[in-house]
Amino acid sequence: xxxxxxxxxxxxxxxxxxxxxxxxxxxxxxxxxxxxxxxxxxxxxxxxxxxxxxxxxxxxxxxxxxxxxxxxxxxxxxxxxxxxxxxxxxxxxxxxxxxxxxxxxxxxxxxxxxxxxxxxxxxxxxxxxxxxxxxxxxxxxxxxxxxxxxxxxxxxxxxxxxxxxxxxxxxxxxxxxxxxxxxxxxxxxxxxxxxxxxxxxxxxxxxxxxxxxx
Amino acid sequence: xxxxxxxxxxxxxxxxxxxxxxxxxxxxxxxxxxxxxxxxxxxxxxxxxxxxxxxxxxxxxxxxxxxxxxxxxxxxxxxxxxxxxxxxxxxxxxxxxxxxxxxxxxxxxxxxxxxxxxxxxxxxxxxxxxxxxxxxxxxxxxxxxxxxxxxxxxxxxxxxxxxxxxxxxxxxxxxxxxxxxxxxxxxxxxxxxxxxxxxxxxxxxxxxxxxxxxxxxxxxxxxxxxxxxxxxxxxxxxxxxxxxxxxxxxxxxxxxxxxxxxxxxxxxxxxxxxxxxx
Numbered sequence: 005x006x007x008x009x010x011x012x013x014x015x016x017x018x019x020x021x022x023x024x025x026x027x028x029x030x031x032x033x034x035x036x037x038x039x040x041x042x043x044x045x046x047x048x049x050x051x052x053x054x055x056x057x058x059x060x061x062x063x064x065x066x067x068x069x070x071x072x073x074x075x076x077x078x079x080x081x082x083x084x085x086x087x088x089x090x091x092x093x094x095x096x097x098x099x100x101x102x103x104x105x106x107x108x109x110x111x112x113x114x115x116x117x118x119x120x121x122x123x124x125x126x127x128x129x130x131x132x133x134x135x136x137x138x139x140x141x142x143x144x145x146x147x148x149x150x151x152x153x154x155x156x157x158x159x160x161x162x163x164x165x166x167x168x169x170x171x172x173x174x175x176x177x178x179x180x181x182x183x184x185x186x187x188x189x190x191x192x193x194x195x196x197x198x199x200x201x202x203x204x205x206x207x208x209x210x211x212x213x214x215x216x217x218x
Numbered sequence: 219x220x221x222x223x224x225x226x227x228x229x230x231x232x233x234x235x236x237x238x239x240x241x242x243x244x245x246x247x248x249x250x251x252x253x254x255x256x257x258x259x260x261x262x263x264x265x266x267x268x269x270x271x272x273x274x275x276x277x278x279x280x281x282x283x284x285x286x287x288x289x290x291x292x293x294x295x296x297x298x299x300x301x302x303x304x305x306x307x308x309x310x311x312x313x314x315x316x317x318x319x320x321x322x323x324x325x326x327x328x329x330x331x332x333x334x335x336x337x338x339x340x341x342x343x344x345x346x347x348x349x350x351x352x353x354x355x356x357x358x359x360x361x362x363x364x365x366x367x368x369x370x371x372x373x374x375x376x377x378x379x380x381x382x383x384x385x386x387x388x389x390x391x392x393x394x395x396x397x398x399x400x401x402x403x404x405x406x407x408x409x410x411x412x413x414x415x416x417x418x419x420x421x422x423x424x425x426x427x428x429x430x431x432x433x434x435x436x437x438x439x440x441x442x443x444x445x446x447x448x449x450x451x452x453x454x455x456x457x458x459x460x461x462x463x464x465x466x467x468x469x470x471x472x473x474x475x476x477x478x479x480x481x482x483x484x485x486x487x488x489x490x491x492x493x494x495x496x
Contacts, residue, residue: 115314115316117312117314117315117316118316118318120271120312120316121312121316121317121318121375122318122329122330123271123305124269124271124305124308124309124310124312124379125305125306125309125329125330125334125378125379125382126302126303126305126306126330126334126335126382127302127329127330127333127334128298128302129298131333135329135333136318136329139320140318140319140320143320217320217362218319218320218362218364
């Protein structure tokens with residue numbers, strides 16, 4: 005037990021790195037997801053086809069292979085990135101494909117009249133989308149997007165395979181020193197559980213607030 | 219007087235199916251026009267072409283003396299600017315209200331004046347409050363639309379359009395999704411607008427509205443204007459056989475939710491308010 009307490013500062017640091025990666029990846033995945041969702045809805049083929057291919061490819065292949073391909077594969081073509089950068093980009097693109105489908109579903113759930121009424125009042129398409137459509141989509145997709153964020157948070161553990169010293173990799177390092185796999189895997193698991201719990205709680209609070217404001 | 223709206227040979231097709239076969243009409247300022255006809259006759263499509271929610275396939279539109287260059291469907295900054303100009307002057311009210319559920323009543327009303335016309339917030343709020351008082355919903359200022367009855371929502375939707383100070387109002391079957399007992403309050407508001415001299419085009423199934431509020435009635439059938447003229451003539455003494463058939467099918471089914479007398483008393487009240495200098 006003593007070794008567990010002694011290792012806490014190190015775990016704290018690794019946890020912080022996990023949080024950093026997760027926050028970056030989640031925010032970036034919303035950006036990729038929004039662009040891909042809009043692209044997939046476009047009538048213009050040059051926009052639609054690449055977005056379609058992106059979602060199709062990313063959802064159809066394992067995240068682990070994607071991470072290997074970017075981190076170990078791209079240097080063959082002279083594109084080298086630090087493990088952190090490669091990991092964040094790959095996970096963002098990965099999660100973005102799922103987010104795109106979530107957003108697309110949200111967009112489809114908005115009644116046609118909500119698209120038309122701001123336009124009829126003279127708002128531009130961009131203004132209508134940002135001020136009228138997007139806030140409503142955000143409410144609809146909150147549960148699904150929280151789910152995806154939780155999955156993303158846990159997926160950061162995949163970056164241990166490319167030497168990012170996040171929570172999982174840090175646990176493995178400590179275990180290699182102490183030969184106490186049970187304690188430290190449980191500790192890592194509990195930290196992940198704490199983080200995902202915070203995330204779902206925050207989402208539940210937002211949902212409750214939205215229920216009042218409508 | 220120069221017409222507010224001129225439509226010449228307007229056509230609209232979806233693929234190979236033409237739903238409007240060349241509509242031409244002039245609307246003078248202050249006219250209240252009822253558009254009647256069976257569903258599928260093209261009357262809603264016609265209305266939606268006027269503010270370019272639907273892009274006509276061909277034909278000329280002229281609003282307030284200026285030709286509308288609606289161009290091809292699609293993107294384009296200049297096209298959007300022109301259409302925004304047009305739409306900011308033509309209000310439209312829909313069958314399904316289309317209030318924004320994530321915004322309060324007052325936020326719904328001030329949105330377009332603030333965003334489109336850059337009206338300062340305090341000014342937009344003051345005007346919105348005036349409009350709300352006028353329809354007797356001042357206390358609903360900060361309510362969300364879901365807390366309002368259908369009739370209240372539709373009246374808010376109407377004043378949301380009025381807040382842009384439009385020159386022309388389009389009504390697309392605005393009472394069709396209301397419970398019968400809520401139809402009257404909406405029609406009364408429309409009657410009072412008509413009494414103030416607002417130019418209005420209303421696609422409607424409410425024959426009482428067409429009869430007692432509109433100055434002119436247009437009967438659509440199969441994508442053409444089959445008959446038009448002063449409302450009392452078209453509705454009481456239609457010349458065309460198809461107009462007669464349509465009206466004979468329509469009139470008996472009407473259980474008048476609002477009576478002509480009610481509308482007229484609404485008009486009279488507003489006229490009194492106006493002459494009292496309100």
